[in-house]
Amino acid sequence: MDGVLQRHTSRLYGRALFERLCEHMKQVRQERVAIDGDLISYAPDEFGNVGMYVAAEPLTPEHNYFEIEIVDPGVESNIVVGLVSAKHPLDQYPGWIPDSVGYHVGDGSLYRDAPKGVAFGPMCEAGDHIGVGIKFDPTASQNNKQNYCVVFFTNNGKEFGSTICSNTTGALYPAVGFHSTGEEVRLSLDMRWMPEEDMSMCIDSNEEEWSRLHDIKLNGTPRAMEIKAYMLNIWEIRKDQEFLDLVIKCT
Secondary structure, eight states: OHHHHHHHHHHHHHHHHHHHHHHHHTSOEEESEEEETTEEEEOOOTTOOOEEEEOSSOOOSSSOEEEEEEEEOTTTOOOEEEEEOTTOOTTSOTTSSSSOEEEETTTOEEEESSSOOEEOSOOOOTTOEEEEEEEOOTTOOTTSOOSEEEEEEEETTEEEEEEEEEOTTSOOEEEEEEOSTTOEEEEEEEEOOOOHHHHHHHHGGGHHHHHGGGGOOOOSOHHHHHHHHHHHHHHHHHOOHHHHHHHHHHO
16 A cells, blocks of 8 residues: 555656646746846846846747847847757857857847857847748658758848758747847747748738728737738738728727
């Protein structure tokens, strides 16, 4: 009887430990940053180490994209936005070690698996929106995982480049690195990027959905801004004044 009870207690302890580990892995990882809602700012230590924010959840096919808005580029504009593994150290920029990639918004350099940047995209400033996403392969299966993925970047809603990133751990997490006084960004997670060619295919089949927008009033939340950006992208394709009036009315 004691043996049965001991084994049962052992199983319960093991399950509780596993659940705590899972909860820990779903928590935001951060060092030397201050978080206020969707705002993240650099909080340097006495040694001037890199500040890092890593989201709790990785990108998925359903939420394959995230964005930051540069609220303040800081003294030197050393913000790096990208993707990292769950094991990424919090004193290293995104892109400086394997299984990570990062875009330096101040000088337009791309870092991929090493602390050596290459010219890649535009230099950004306050008010710019920089996005990072994964182009998931729909043919890849759970049993046929790839050790790499295609990562793309956007600037103010326009895709400007992509690269191959190593992904040996199977999941990549949104990350932002900071390294100069005053740097602050606004983070928008749980987004989905839809290429223009896919968007144009679905417009005509969703007229009923657009009609429901007459009953919606957006409130400025990150999710609301995502919807607004999506609607404006559709208007760019349709060039329909009635639809644009609806966007303005809802927002």
